Amino acid sequence: MPGILSKSLTYHIQELKMLWRTIRSMDVMVHSSSFLLPKIHQPAKTPANNYTLVVLNQHLPRFMPRLWAHAKLRICADGGANRIFYEMPQMTNDQDCETTRNRYIPEIIEGDMDSIRPEVKRFYSNQGSTISDKSHNQETTDLHKCISSIRHRTPSHEKSDLCVLVTGALGGRFDHEAANINVLYVFSDMRIIFLSDDCLIQLLPKTHQHEINIESSVEGPHCGLFPIGAPSTSTTTTGLKWNLSEAKMRFGSMISTSNIVDSEKVTVQSDADLLWTISLRNLT
């Protein structure tokens, strides 16, 4: 009888809702863009202290030297090595290219090696970079290979402290951008942040509540939240000019774009994986 069935179902739902809220309230993921600050202003406590930088094959963002300084490990994905070799000298105050190139040596160059120029490969190989040729594997993108090897390389006790910063993942060919965004979803248990001159993006997995600390000297005020993989039937935020309150979001209907950060801390809670984006100020 539908009446009795719906009553017991409702009761179960209420009970499990309370249980779910209790469990979920314990899983808070904290985010911060302190890696964008000049290194001397690094706060004592950040959610992640171990930064790995991955450079893809697009124009370097203006603040690349700052990211390089924060990172403990720098990996160039194939043609990303060309970018470091040719574009880094334009970003520094060094007297000549050679000084800059000797200062910015990636530890690893990884990928299918179809974009890296021979002279660039030779230079970094001579300087001690590990060349990791993965051309036999054509199933995954260069970024996927890099993230996969970072994960294998990181011991489990250090994984929660790890944050991967990626440049050159946005813009360019649209299917490349889509594949790169898919890497965020495939490796959803890792902190991975895509950076461009204009903005940064990262995944906020639905398994956690999120607390995003805003460094207003380097980022904001424009921000947004996108249900790229699947729609959200309930998203709640605080700290935004136009907050969401158990709001539904889906492509074809409402998604949060051109929102404004109104506080030093933004919280996000959702039933769907969301992509968070925030604009970057003019950093050099």
Next chain:
Amino acid sequence: MPLPCRQQLRPGPNRQRLRQLGSTKKRKKGYAPSTRPLVKGSNLCFLFVKHKYTNSFRVPCSLLIISYSGSAPHRPRRPRHATSPPPGGDQSAIAPMPLPTMTHSSSFLLPSPPAEAAAAADAVAYAVIVLNQRLPRFASLLWTRAQLRVCADGGANRLFDGMPELHPGEDPDEVRARYKPDAIKGDMDSIRPEVKEFYSNLGAKIVDESHDQDTTDLHKCISFITRNPPGPDKANLCILVLGALGGRFDHEMGNINVLYRFSNIKIILLSDESLIFLLPKTHNHEILVDQSIEGPHCGLIPMGMPSSSSTTTGLRWNLDNTSMSYGGLVSTSNIVDDKKVMVTSDSDLIWTISLRNHT
């Protein structure tokens, strides 16, 4: 054939609805339970079953594990492809109605389009919209191809600065007068005063929509064009948008969302490297590929909603009732292998193809 991606369990209709419909409800095509959980290492996740007759409610997975296998993502109910059952006959043996076919072509990128296409009664009427990013190298070509040209706010700055750069050696003001927009629309917070004055003096319609902060500039432009279509009717309208990709990510997502919101209109977003457009699930799609201007790299992206079944022909790695989703399989770096690519899917997909350098 086993797939390398994670398959998803679609939520079954909730038990209450099953009782209302009767147990003879036919399972939808390709409705197979998954054996692998979607979310790694997590035992509890929400399953959202959106119900037509009652409010949507959450049913945590732990309850459903008793009756279903695997964990399930929340998903709203998929609308049926068929609009209504045929009169009479057995309800449980409804054959899905065949989908109409939508044809797509990038002939607007050809240096000189086929003469018969332009003269045909159902010739495509093009409108072009310029957003606030650097003009792509083929902007002049599209401008001459279009019958209606609109700038979205700061797009007018890009037109003003960018067109003379695309025509070096010519007098800048002559170039600007030749490539003037019919309308400039938006909230007018980016357009420079001298640019606004220049085009206003040339007769461009300036439409200030700063009172409307609920929609993006692109949305406003598309609405304007649909109310003032260049051709005899909207059916043959194709809107080309420059500057919608790249730049600030929330702008790009907002622009892609416009494709979904105006899914009944052909809108193509173009950049120097690639173009994208929506393939609505309501149609089979026939994409005519001209390898002199586009390709070979292409992709199909299930943006905003997973697809449980997509099928293609004409690609190097075709899909065959394949599931696609973020977190699983997304078709990227595919290759166009034929002049015609066919796509059918149970979900709206974004098609993308690379543009050749000399385009």
